[in-house]
Amino acid sequence: MAPTTRSQLSSARWLRSWWYHATFYAQTWRASVVASILFPFMFLASLGVGVGHLVGAHTGLVEGQTYLHFIAPSLLATTTMQLGESESLWPVLASVKWIRTYHAAAATPLEPEDILVGKLAWLATRAFFTAIAYTLIIACFGAIQSWWCLTLPFIGTLITVAFSAPLVAYASAAESDASFATLYRFAFVPMFLFSATFYPVSAYPGALRPVVQLFPLYHGVALVRAAAYGTGSLGPQLAHIAVLVAMAASGVLWGRRTLRRRLTD
Amino acid sequence: MTAERVVEARHLVKRFGSFEAVKGIDVAIDRGESFGFLGPNGAGKTSTMRMMSAVSQPTEGTITIFGLDPRTDGPDIRRRLGVVAQEDSLELELSVRLNLEMFGRYFDLPRRVVRERVDELLDFAQLTERADDKVDNLSGGMKRRLTIARGLINQPEILILDEPTTGLDPQARHLLWDRLYRLKREGVTLIITTHYMDEAEQLCDRLVVMDRGTIVAEGAPRTLIERYSTREVVELRFSTDDHEEFHSRLSPFAERVEVLPDRVLLYVNEGDETLMEIHAAGITPSSALVRRSSLEDVFLHLTGRTLTD
Numbered sequence: 354m355a356p357t358t359r360s361q362l363s364s365a366r367w368l369r370s371w372w373y374h375a376t377f378y379a380q381t382w383r384a385s386v387v388a389s390i391l392f393p394f395m396f397l398a399s400l401g402v403g404v405g406h407l408v409g410a411h412t413g414l415v416e417g418q419t420y421l422h423f424i425a426p427s428l429l430a431t432t433t434m435q436l437g438e439s440e441s442l443w444p445v446l447a448s449v450k451w452i453r454t455y456h457a458a459a460a461t462p463l464e465p466e467d468i469l470v471g472k473l474a475w476l477a478t479r480a481f482f483t484a485i486a487y488t489l490i491i492a493c494f495g496a497i498q499s500w501w502c503l504t505l506p507f508i509g510t511l512i513t514v515a516f517s518a519p520l521v522a523y524a525s526a527a528e529s530d531a532s533f534a535t536l537y538r539f540a541f542v543p544m545f546l547f548s549a550t551f552y553p554v555s556a557y558p559g560a561l562r563p564v565v566q567l568f569p570l571y572h573g574v575a576l577v578r579a580a581a582y583g584t585g586s587l588g589p590q591l592a593h594i595a596v597l598v599a600m601a602a603s604g605v606l607w608g609r610r611t612l613r614r615r616l617t618d
Numbered sequence: 619m620t621a622e623r624v625v626e627a628r629h630l631v632k633r634f635g636s637f638e639a640v641k642g643i644d645v646a647i648d649r650g651e652s653f654g655f656l657g658p659n660g661a662g663k664t665s666t667m668r669m670m671s672a673v674s675q676p677t678e679g680t681i682t683i684f685g686l687d688p689r690t691d692g693p694d695i696r697r698r699l700g701v702v703a704q705e706d707s708l709e710l711e712l713s714v715r716l717n718l719e720m721f722g723r724y725f726d727l728p729r730r731v732v733r734e735r736v737d738e739l740l741d742f743a744q745l746t747e748r749a750d751d752k753v754d755n756l757s758g759g760m761k762r763r764l765t766i767a768r769g770l771i772n773q774p775e776i777l778i779l780d781e782p783t784t785g786l787d788p789q790a791r792h793l794l795w796d797r798l799y800r801l802k803r804e805g806v807t808l809i810i811t812t813h814y815m816d817e818a819e820q821l822c823d824r825l826v827v828m829d830r831g832t833i834v835a836e837g838a839p840r841t842l843i844e845r846y847s848t849r850e851v852v853e854l855r856f857s858t859d860d861h862e863e864f865h866s867r868l869s870p871f872a873e874r875v876e877v878l879p880d881r882v883l884l885y886v887n888e889g890d891e892t893l894m895e896i897h898a899a900g901i902t903p904s905s906a907l908v909r910r911s912s913l914e915d916v917f918l919h920l921t922g923r924t925l926t927d
């Protein structure tokens with residue numbers, strides 16, 4: 354029974370797709386690395402220190418934190434969200450339509466599900482290390498105040514997957530990238546600005562607060578703050594986690610259908 | 619000993635929405651055969667090849683590959699297939715060598731094995747000198763050669779090639795033919811589509827002609843020529859603006875007469891004899907050529923000279 358032995362020994366198929374993405378990244382990461390290290394420092398220096406100076410003079414503390422310490426953790430949430438967004442639209446449409454590398458992969462032992470899971474697992478890996486780096490950067494600015502910060506890499510990973518899974522699913526079914534810019538303009542940018550990222554949700558009139566809570570990023574930001582400060586009670590945190598897990602799970606289920614249809618039709 | 623069936627398709631149908639691209643074809647291919655699909659653009663060749671690659675699922679009908687069902691054993695089938703799709707699908711930002719190595723990983727081949735095969739395949743594709751170049755910088759034909767090389771990384775038992783030589787220069791084409799003969803001698807089954815009739819005649823033991831989703835003829839190239847054409851063709855040119863006027867005058871001399879804008883084709887068994895008869899009848903063409911019938915004659919006869927869509 355040589356074939357059986359062989360398939361038992363062979364590595365899981367989705368792992369081969371993960372490996373492919375990892376190898377690709379190892380070849381191409383250098384182009385973006387300087388920008389991605391400089392960005393958080395510039396961001397926190399200008400907004401956190403600069404605007405924070407004004408806020409401090411005006412209103413004092415924000416939810417018990419200096420303004421710098423208030424916005425620093427949200428940077429981890431927005432960055433991991435943006436990782437999920439930027440890697441899941443154009444790169445996926447290119448792989449299924451323009452350069453067709455997913456079609457090439459579908460002609461190997463890999464199934465569409467393996468391609469999907471490998472892609473998401475790779476993004477999760479990147480998110481994990483990105484979140485570690487951002488935790489350290491946030492710590493440099495003094496905003497880490499609890500051992501709960503050890504959960505930040507996992508929260509960052511969850512945020513990335515929660516965004517990338519449905520977007521990969523969407524891009525797998527897309528015929529063109531026409532809608533992608535619209536998504537950025539009318540969904541991602543507003544979400545980035547209005548998810549209680551730069552000021553607390555209490556700054557909104559009462560009627561608007563439930564609306565803000567519809568933004569997935571709001572839940573990511575809330576989780577990240579709670580972990581950085583060690584504040585917040587368990588119930589709401591579990592609810593935030595549930596929202597993000599539900600997004601990730603439904604994205605995977607949707608993506609299984611769209612990617613399979615795209616590659617096997 | 620009877621040959622082993624490696625591909626068996628029954629009443630294979632592929633629909634895209636309401637459009638039927640493949641309309642219930644039957645195909646059986648034995649191990650070691652080289653089997654061709656000919657047909658005009660849009661005939662359904664690629665749709666068929668994708669089903670035989672255990673990638674695309676038939677809308678109706680059944681297909682088995684190595685006796686296995688692609689719906690349940692897709693990965694096990696594809697592990698033993700090499701696929702060269704009609705469109706290249708290379709990683710443009712990466713080097714030639716890495717494209718091959720990374721593809722080898724999809725088959726879970728040990729690193730050492732991949733490295734050995736990559737060197738071999740680079741040599742085969744004559745890309746050794748370009749191994750470290752970005753694929754984006756290669757010419758179209760070089761990319762095609764790389765795609766073909768990539769399809770061989772897992773030493774497949776069946777190699778499926780969808781228009782492999784489109785865009786290749788004559789040297790590269792002949793090199794590929796040599797390599798395909800060698801693979802065939804080693805027992806590899808070849809499934810090929812091509813628009814080059816000489817290639818089909820050279821490479822294929824057996825072929826089918828598809829037209830609008832159905833198979834209109836099947837057989838060995840020589841058999842098809844005997845069945846659908848005559849042994850020889852006489853090509854006559856006259857100094858006239860309208861060759862049509864010769865149609866009726868020439869039809870007594872041939873099994874079939876075909877009038878083209880610039881010449882008249884007579885399908886006959888003995889070309890030289892026919893030519894003498896024509897001269898004896900006082901018909902004087904400005905030029906005359908006798909040649910053997912080719913697969914191209916069969917193809918044009920079966921699928922028509924005009925574009926169908």
Ligand SMILES: Nc1ncnc2c1ncn2[C@@H]1O[C@H](COP(=O)(O)OP(=O)(O)OP(=O)(O)O)[C@@H](O)[C@H]1O
Nearest residue numbers: 618634639657658659660661662663664665666704
């Ligand atoms: N994904 C698809 N969606 C809709 N229609 C399709 C799809 N793929 C192929 N078709 C249609 O099916 C028909 C057969 O296409 P196919 O690619 O199989 O032809 P072909 O014989 O390979 O042609 P060519 O020689 O041009 O490569 C065409 O009319 C094509 O437009």
Ligand SMILES: [Mg+2]
Nearest residue numbers: 663664665704
């Ligand atoms: Mg085709």
